[in-house]
Amino acid sequence: MNDTTTKDAVLEVKGLHVQLPTPDGPLGAVNDVALSIAPGKTLCVVGESGCGKSMTSLAIMGLLPRSAKVPQGRIEFHGDNLLDLNQSQLSDLRGDRIAMIFQEPMTSLNPVFTIGDQLSEVLRRHRKVSRKEARARAVELLELVGISGAERRLGQYPHQLSGGLRQRVMIAMALMCEPELLIADEPTTALDVTIQAQILALLKKIQTELGTAIMLITHDLGVVGRIADTVAVMYAGQVVETGTAEQIFSDPLHPYTQGLLRCIPIPGKTARGARLGTIKGVVPNLVGEQTGCRFYARCEFAHDACRANVALREFEGAHPARCVRDISDMRTTQPDLSASEVAS
Numbered sequence: 001m002n003d004t005t006t007k008d009a010v011l012e013v014k015g016l017h018v019q020l021p022t023p024d025g026p027l028g029a030v031n032d033v034a035l036s037i038a039p040g041k042t043l044c045v046v047g048e049s050g051c052g053k054s055m056t057s058l059a060i061m062g063l064l065p066r067s068a069k070v071p072q073g074r075i076e077f078h079g080d081n082l083l084d085l086n087q088s089q090l091s092d093l094r095g096d097r098i099a100m101i102f103q104e105p106m107t108s109l110n111p112v113f114t115i116g117d118q119l120s121e122v123l124r125r126h127r128k129v130s131r132k133e134a135r136a137r138a139v140e141l142l143e144l145v146g147i148s149g150a151e152r153r154l155g156q157y158p159h160q161l162s163g164g165l166r167q168r169v170m171i172a173m174a175l176m177c178e179p180e181l182l183i184a185d186e187p188t189t190a191l192d193v194t195i196q197a198q199i200l201a202l203l204k205k206i207q208t209e210l211g212t213a214i215m216l217i218t219h220d221l222g223v224v225g226r227i228a229d230t231v232a233v234m235y236a237g238q239v240v241e242t243g244t245a246e247q248i249f250s251d252p253l254h255p256y257t258q259g260l261l262r263c264i265p266i267p268g269k270t271a272r273g274a275r276l277g278t279i280k281g282v283v284p285n286l287v288g289e290q291t292g293c294r295f296y297a298r299c300e301f302a303h304d305a306c307r308a309n310v311a312l313r314e315f316e317g318a319h320p321a322r323c324v325r326d327i328s329d330m331r332t333t334q335p336d337l338s339a340s341e342v343a344s
Ligand SMILES: Nc1ncnc2c1ncn2[C@@H]1O[C@H](COP(=O)(O)OP(=O)(O)O)[C@@H](O)[C@H]1O
Pocket: 020, 021, 022, 027, 029, 047, 048, 049, 050, 051, 052, 053, 054, 055, 056, 065, 286
């Protein structure tokens, strides 16, 4: 065990690479990603669309597209490398000790089975329980996720429920076996703001009750401010900065993180109607060999030294970031924020 290993982490991803074939060559969707989540804590993974958040979570779940390759890396669940497991071992873990909720619940609920059948099936797949016990557990979970008339809902089909209810059913399903790790990939993006807030509050409540470690993928920094213990900021397939939520909000180091934080409205700080900052440019094409800092083309501080590859660096008295600048220089360009201000 080396000194970068977090003690008692539920999940530890190390040097993970994921490549997807394209007609123009392999696309490096995930490049040297490291993540760690402690029991009962929430890691938020943030970054613009296309930066590899979903591919990272699918790799953890063992659900990458068939054509994907994982040339390097380790995904340790309680110290065991999930990349060494075969499909049957992985499917024993999935739904039991590790569960995932996706952005669009209709794609993961089966339209031809009732809610009750689908919830029961998850439990019966992993536990020796009777049909009756499984249904009782289903009712219990539907109540836990705040669905009223749970008994009656068991006989309903997914299409008979609203989007918000379907997402709650998905969460209930993910929690049937009390997983130690729950991965939620933008679980509230498709929902309206009120329901979004309810679902997040629900995840927090469940975490407190069950001690679940949560990896929450989101591009909403307000959500991060509300729910994260730790944060990993991803850009173009890499983690460019990682730390506690307080560190990321009050001491953002990487120009990309600083740029993201300038893009969000802050209650009481951002004047009504004021223009939000935007980061100019687009995420680079990830096909083929990449050299140098991936943020180079969009970074106002880019200089010659940035053309060389840069790893996630440790800084004295701060958290790691993937940037060649001196920490004192990085700090001169920080927006002035705290986590609680960002929590909308
Ligand atoms: N099935 C696929 N085949 C090829 N490339 C893909 C596939 N799915 C995603 N990608 C590419 O992989 C990169 C990472 O995507 P993804 O993990 O979905 O990003 P995010 O979830 O952060 O939006 C993107 O460049 C995306 O275009």
